[in-house]
Amino acid sequence: MTQIDLNSDLGESYGAYTIGNDSEVLRYVSSANIACGMHAGDPFVMHRTVRLALERGVAPGAHPGLMDLPGFGRRAIPTKPEEAYDLTVYQVGALAAFVRAEGGRLQHVKPHGALYNMAAKDMALAKAIAAAVRDVDPGLVLYGLAGSCLVRAAEAAGLTAASEVFADRTYQDDGSLTPRSQPGAVLTDDEAAIRQVLRMVEHGTVVSVTGKEIPVRADTVCIHGDSPKALEFARRIRERLLAEGVRIVSFAGR
Secondary structure, eight states, X not given: OOEEEXXXXXXOOBTTBOOSOHHHHTTTOSEEEEEOSSSSOOHHHHHHHHHHHHHXXXXXXXXXXXXXXXXXXXXXXXXXXXXXXXXXXXXXXXHHHHHHHTTOOOOEEOOOHHHHHHHHHOHHHHHHHHHHHHHHOTTOEEEEETTSHHHHHHHXXXXXXXXXXXXXXXXXXXXXXXXXXXTTOBOOOHHHHHHHHHHHHHHSEEEOTTSOEEEOOOSEEEOOSSSTTHHHHHHHHHHHHHHTTOEEOOGGGO
């Protein structure tokens, strides 16, 4: 039976601001990428989200980002490899502590936003992030864009790498995600997004914005949790995958 992990970026509320519908989205995913306080989140949100994830049987992961709360971590800030290392250790360590305090175990690390996209193409940055994850806990899984430097760096560091694909993002001919600054970066048609997911999971390919069919490895599918339609989309994509005979399970649980 085909198996896939469904993950979502959660815990991105902060202080008086509430973003997303974490408690409901957690009903439909198998892994949660929990913000660690740099691009979003705070200690109270982190703790609450970890507890919710564990109560729902969802595998918790750390979602470290750049120090960019005003820009939600989506601005490409020049970052040295040694800085990326420290940022990753700091944030993964904090989230792991909350998971341990709740009696669970951290499953994975997935960089957020600009840090994720930068590490997808910059091998030095990718190696620094992989080294940080390994040094915190070599048993952690590192999530990275399928075919990217981050996946290769994880494997070279002796980590388990999970190749990630995106339900609602469009792809360039080289397998990279279309930058959010460009038109058409996000799929707004739910049916088109579901068809894209099924194609990637069942056939291992995705069609780029130019119509080129490119191979892609799909170990885990990201469903963004901060969009207005996130909850409905998470429900629909889970139902369609199950109807196709695809088993949904956390990466570590496969």
